[in-house]
Structures are given as C-alpha cells and as structure tokens.
Amino acid sequence: MSDIITPTEDALVEVPPPARGGGTLRYVLTKIGGGLVSLALVIVLGFLLFRVLPGDVVQSMFRGRPATPELMAEAEARLGLNKPLYEQFLDYLWRLLHGDLGESYVFNVPVTDKILERLWPTVLLVGVATLIAVGLGLWLGTRSAWRRGSRFDRISTGVALTLWSTPTFWLGMLLLAATSGLFPTAGLVYSDTPPDFLSQALDVAHHMVLPTVTLVAVIYAQYQLVMRSSLLEEMDADYLTTARAKGLRDDQVRRRHAVPNALLPTVTLVFLHLGMVIAGAVTTETVFSWPGLGLLTYDALRVRDLPLLQGTIVVLAGAVIIMNVLADVLYRVLDPRVRAS
Amino acid sequence: MTAPSPRALAWRRRGAAFAAGWRQFASQRSGLVGLGLLVVIVLLAILAPVITDQGGLDVTEATGGTMAPPDGEYPLGTDRSGRSVLLLTLWSSRVSLLVGFVATLLSIAIGTVIGILAAHYGRWVSAGLMRVTDFFLVIPSLVLAIALSTVMERGIGTIILAIGLTSWPSAARLVRAQTLTIEARPYIERSKALGGGHLHVITKHVLPAVLPLVFVNTTLAVGSAIVAESTLSFLGLGDPDPMRPSWGTMLRSAWLDSAVLAGAWWYLLPPGIAIAIVVLAFTMCGRALEAVLNPRLREG
Numbered sequence: 353m354s355d356i357i358t359p360t361e362d363a364l365v366e367v368p369p370p371a372r373g374g375g376t377l378r379y380v381l382t383k384i385g386g387g388l389v390s391l392a393l394v395i396v397l398g399f400l401l402f403r404v405l406p407g408d409v410v411q412s413m414f415r416g417r418p419a420t421p422e423l424m425a426e427a428e429a430r431l432g433l434n435k436p437l438y439e440q441f442l443d444y445l446w447r448l449l450h451g452d453l454g455e456s457y458v459f460n461v462p463v464t465d466k467i468l469e470r471l472w473p474t475v476l477l478v479g480v481a482t483l484i485a486v487g488l489g490l491w492l493g494t495r496s497a498w499r500r501g502s503r504f505d506r507i508s509t510g511v512a513l514t515l516w517s518t519p520t521f522w523l524g525m526l527l528l529a530a531t532s533g534l535f536p537t538a539g540l541v542y543s544d545t546p547p548d549f550l551s552q553a554l555d556v557a558h559h560m561v562l563p564t565v566t567l568v569a570v571i572y573a574q575y576q577l578v579m580r581s582s583l584l585e586e587m588d589a590d591y592l593t594t595a596r597a598k599g600l601r602d603d604q605v606r607r608r609h610a611v612p613n614a615l616l617p618t619v620t621l622v623f624l625h626l627g628m629v630i631a632g633a634v635t636t637e638t639v640f641s642w643p644g645l646g647l648l649t650y651d652a653l654r655v656r657d658l659p660l661l662q663g664t665i666v667v668l669a670g671a672v673i674i675m676n677v678l679a680d681v682l683y684r685v686l687d688p689r690v691r692a693s
Numbered sequence: 694m695t696a697p698s699p700r701a702l703a704w705r706r707r708g709a710a711f712a713a714g715w716r717q718f719a720s721q722r723s724g725l726v727g728l729g730l731l732v733v734i735v736l737l738a739i740l741a742p743v744i745t746d747q748g749g750l751d752v753t754e755a756t757g758g759t760m761a762p763p764d765g766e767y768p769l770g771t772d773r774s775g776r777s778v779l780l781l782t783l784w785s786s787r788v789s790l791l792v793g794f795v796a797t798l799l800s801i802a803i804g805t806v807i808g809i810l811a812a813h814y815g816r817w818v819s820a821g822l823m824r825v826t827d828f829f830l831v832i833p834s835l836v837l838a839i840a841l842s843t844v845m846e847r848g849i850g851t852i853i854l855a856i857g858l859t860s861w862p863s864a865a866r867l868v869r870a871q872t873l874t875i876e877a878r879p880y881i882e883r884s885k886a887l888g889g890g891h892l893h894v895i896t897k898h899v900l901p902a903v904l905p906l907v908f909v910n911t912t913l914a915v916g917s918a919i920v921a922e923s924t925l926s927f928l929g930l931g932d933p934d935p936m937r938p939s940w941g942t943m944l945r946s947a948w949l950d951s952a953v954l955a956g957a958w959w960y961l962l963p964p965g966i967a968i969a970i971v972v973l974a975f976t977m978c979g980r981a982l983e984a985v986l987n988p989r990l991r992e993g
Contacts, residue, residue: 390828401840517916517972519923522944522965529953529961537954624831631835635924639948649836650928653843665840669832676831 380681387677391670398666399444402658403437453666454659458651463663466648473540474644477560478633481567486622488568489575490615496576497583497614498606509580516573520632524566524639535562538641563640570632571625578621583614616686623679627672717985724981730974738786749780750936760950760957770959772943773950781938782963788932788939789968792853793919799857800918801911804864809903811865812872813895823869830862835924842930849932856921864910868903875902905986913979916972923968940964 428434435443447454453463492512496505515523528537536542536559545555586592587610595605630646637646645664652661697705718724741747756775763770769778811822829837838855845851875881876899884894919940925931926941927948943964947953952960 386824386827389824390831393828394832397837397840401844513976514969514973517920517976518969519920519927519941519944519965521924521927521948522961522968525944525948525953525961526965529956529958532954532956627831627833627836630833631924634835634839635927638928649839653839654929656843658843661840661843665836668836672833673831 376684379684383677383680387673390673394666394669394673395445395448398662398669399441401665402662403440448666453663456652456657456660458655458657458660463660466660467645467663467667470643470645470648473642474633474637474646476556477563477567477637477642477644478629480560481564481571481633482622482626482629484564485568485572486575486618489572490579490618492572493576493579493618494583494606494611494614497580497587498610500584500587505580508576512573512576515569518570519635520566520570521635521639523569524562524636527562527566528639531562535559540643559642563636563642566639567629567632567636571629574625574628575618575621579614579618582617583610586610586614589613616683619686620679620683623675623682626675630668630672714985718981721981721984723977724984727974727977727981730970731978734786734971734974735790737783738790741783741787745780745783747784747936749777750784750938760952760955760960762957763959769963770957772946772960778960778963781943782940782967785938785940785943785964786967786971788849788937789919789922789941790971792849792856792922792939793915793971796853796856796860796918796922797911797914799853800859800861801864801907801914803857804861804910805868805903805907807861808865808868809872809895809899812869812876813891813899819869822865826862826865829859830866834859835921838921838925839928839930842925847930847933849937852922852925852931855925855930856918860914860918860921864907864914867910868907871903871906872899875899909979909982909986912975912982916975916979919968919972919975923964940968 425434451464453467455461456463456466459466492508496508499505540559541552541555545551589610592605592610595609600608633644634646634649636642637644638650641647645668649661649664649668651657652664758771758775760773761767761771761775767777767779769782772778772781807822807826811819811826837859841855841858842851845854876894881894881898884898889897922931922939923941923944926939927945929945931939931942931945941964944961947957947960947964950957950960
C-alpha cells in the first residue's frame, strides 16, 4: 500500500490547473462557458424533477381534498400539463427568461416576488456568518499549523472536527435551549420595534445572534483545517529558511511570508464551499424561523408547493454556480503563478 | 519444495502491506479510539432486537409519562407519547447507520466508476464526465437531495438514493486523479503491450491500486451521509413509520413537540450526541487511514 501517492486533503482544495497556452481571456471564457452549461443543467433539472410525475403535481395542489377527475383535468390544463413535454419546456424557458417562475400554490403570489422578498435576510445571514467563519478559521488554522502538535493545535483541531460532525439544526436547537429567553427564538424583528433605522438594525442584530453563531460553528472548521494543511505544506519551504536567516522574527516570517502563500487555496475554498453554507442556511433558517430563502424552501417542501420549491432550488443552485465562476476568475487574478504561466 | 505461484506471491505481498498498514494505523491513538467506538456502536445496533423489545417503539403500547424526565425505569426519560428515549436512540442507530453505509456505498460506487472511466478513456469521455461531475460538485447537494426526496415516495430507499445520487462527485475527482497517476506508470504500458484490453487494465491493475484510496474516502464519507440523513429527516423527508425511527426523525419529533421550549434536554441530547459520536468516530478512523496512506500527514 505504501506505493500509493495519495492526494489527501488536496481533494478538499480544488485548485484550478494552471492554464496551458492561451491567455487569461481564454481561461475566463472557458470558466464562464462551463458555468453556463451548469446553469442550463440546473434549469433543465428544475423542469424535469417536477414534471416527471404530473399526476402528483396536480394531486398535491388539492392537498388531500377530494378531487374529481374533471377538476384534476381542469387544473392540469391550467398548468399546461396536458401539453406535450417539449411545449411545456419551451413555455417554461420563455417564462424563465422573463423572470417568471410561476405562481405559488400556497401564497398565491408570483414565486419571483416571494424569492426577492426573502433574498436579503439570507444574503445577510450567509454573508455575515461566512465572514466570521473565514476570519476565525484562518486565525485558528494559522496558529494550529505554526505550532503543529502543540496543545493548542490538538484542542482547536478537535473542537473544529467535533463541531463539523454535528448536524447544524441540532446545534441550533441546543443553543436555543441553552440561552432560553436571552435571544429571540424566531423571526427577523419584533413587530413593536420603533421604525427608525437604528432600533430596527439593533433588533435585527439581536435576532441574528443565534442563527449566526450556529452557522459559524458548523462551517468554520473547513476553513481552519484547509488553512492548517496548506500552511503545513509551506512550512518546510526554503524561502522561510531564507526569511529566518536574514533575521526576521518568527511572527514576521509567519505574517509576511508563510501565510500569504497558504492563503490562496483557502480563499478559493470560501466560494467553492458556498453550496455547503447554503445547505447549513436551510436548516439554520428553519430552526430559527429566519425569513430567508432556506425557510422558504422548507415551507415549500412542507406543503409541497412545487412551483415555489422549483423556484428556490433553481435560484439557490444558480447563485452557487455563478459564485463559483467568480471564484475561478478571482483565483486567476490573485495568483501570480497562474497568471504568469 | 516448489516455487510459490505468482498469485500466491501477490497475496503474500498484499498481506505484508496490510500488516504494515495496520501497524501504522494502530500506532495512532485517535484512529484506534474511533475504530473501537464504531465496533461497539455497530454491535449495539445489530443486537438491538436481542437485548431490547421492539414493542416499546409502538406508540399505542407506550407506558411512560408524557415527556417525563429520566427516572429509574426510563434512564433517558420519555418522548411525547411516552416511549423510552433510550430505546428510541438505540433502535434509531439501525436506520441511521444503514442509510449511512448504503448511501455511501452507492455514492462511492458511482464516483469510482465515473472517475476510472474518465481517466482511462480520456478525451471527450473525460471532458463530458468531468463536466457533469463539476456540476454536481458545485450545486448544493442538500438542495438537490431535497428536490429528489420531495418528488419520490417518502422512505428509507428514497433517502438513500437522494444522498447517494448527490454526494459522489468528490469521490469521482479523487479516483480520477489517482487513476491518472497509476495509468502513467510503465507497468500499465507493459500490460497494454502484452495485449491487455480496457477491461483487463481497469480491473486487474487500476482498480486494485485505487481501492485503498476509495476505502479511506468511504470511511470519511459515511459520517457526512449520516449527517445528511439526519438533516433530510429533520426537514420531514424521512421514513414516516414510527417503528423505524432514525436519529434525524427523533430530532424532528423533538422539535415538533417543542422539546426546546419545554427544556426536555433528555429528548434533545441523546440523538444529537449519538450522531456526533458516530460521525467523529468515522472521521477519526478516516484520518488515521489517510495518514497510513500518506506519510506526509504523519505527526512529527
């Protein structure tokens, strides 16, 4: 077994291969092209998933209420489900191009409106949690790697792994139970908060504490572990010996030479793992009734509101794909080694 | 005394490699602890019908109080319908572990096949397969799993499919990278020159060389599959049968029964701790195995 060269944690760090020939433009265009193919796949999947079982769609609209065959046929015609599949698909594409994702059964409003309304709480929660998690992960990972094998390294790596092994929603429930009364248990703001900006912002911040802590606790581990292993890769590099030889203090060597080089894989990871953060957001928002896209997804699947579910899935997956293309392009800009080749 | 056949030699070599690997694994305390925990938990799950009575899961025959705190008769208290939380946690391990193992096997099998095919055939096969892999790697797998389990009938099979079909891409990339390094070696060229076809090269040379890596990956993936199961079940996509609980469906019931507001910690803690311990045990084993395969990761 010893002759196996194992790409271990490198597997976590999807480093884009350096471009062979062609320029930056070609690289960027390839990435954008790949992203477009993925977006098209999401759109097709969103269509197929919810139309392979048309009888089910109509039945779920009546949700248990008795429905005569005539009523079902009428509903089917209204949704256009009696048309051939390709016509339905063209219809779906046409409406998607105009930002029309259909109408929610339950809220009786266009899915697009509902999604736009729920967008910013999710952006706020995911954004703040990601920033904190990245900061915390980089700091802990750097300290762990620099003092590899120390008590700090063992404890912080152990804690990170344990939190990572924990289901997000369970951690949220525990936090709720442990802090009962200290923080609001649901929603974005209290209804009786004065409408001025400061009070509203403070109230949102108060509501945000528990969801943010939950999300950070579950996602920071990956940044810490990757930062740790990518710094460990740099530790034996000759340029660090050079830096020490010219008389730099230990933390100068770390801050100015080692960390910047180890930072790159971790930074790309922020975008690449956004899908995981989104998954965490779905359950966090569900536990804390945070009115974002995740809670909307949960509500949609709870009452089997298929147009709404299709809409949230297409939007969430699409957003992650676009962020990934941005990450690939950003990587190209950030890494001089890739740029130069 | 005749010379040993090539086959016997190969097996002896594998046996020696395995023994060396085991010594390396056993020298890491965390890996041993993880393995020990897993053995105990799997034994408990298998023996659950022998050491306890499944009848206790039946809500109509439950005898305990409503969300009663722990006492002599119910060491971990009871749930809303008066069932023992200890019994529920024990029986839940069966579904959670089953889903974890089978979903991981499915996902690793898909990933291995796609990874080997992409690396072996190269060109457009590789381009096409890796495009699909990238797609599945990027989109949030939980969201896709939610979609899948919404359109299919609720049950253990659906959950396994939903997790298995959405979690294979990282295995595919890993196996592809490994296959590429293996296929670049001279013995593959030799095998081809001697007339070995695609099937022969893949099954006789590539697969055995890739398998150790696949095995490590499996160990690490079971944990995520168990967390994924609990998440899908928590969102209400699990098996609705109360006689087949999982740690995820337990936590869903605890949440729906407002165990959080009632402060029923005995209802809230056991399933979550069980998940955390099992996942941690798999991670510890997996990381120790990784260190066996990659000397660079070894401490000191």
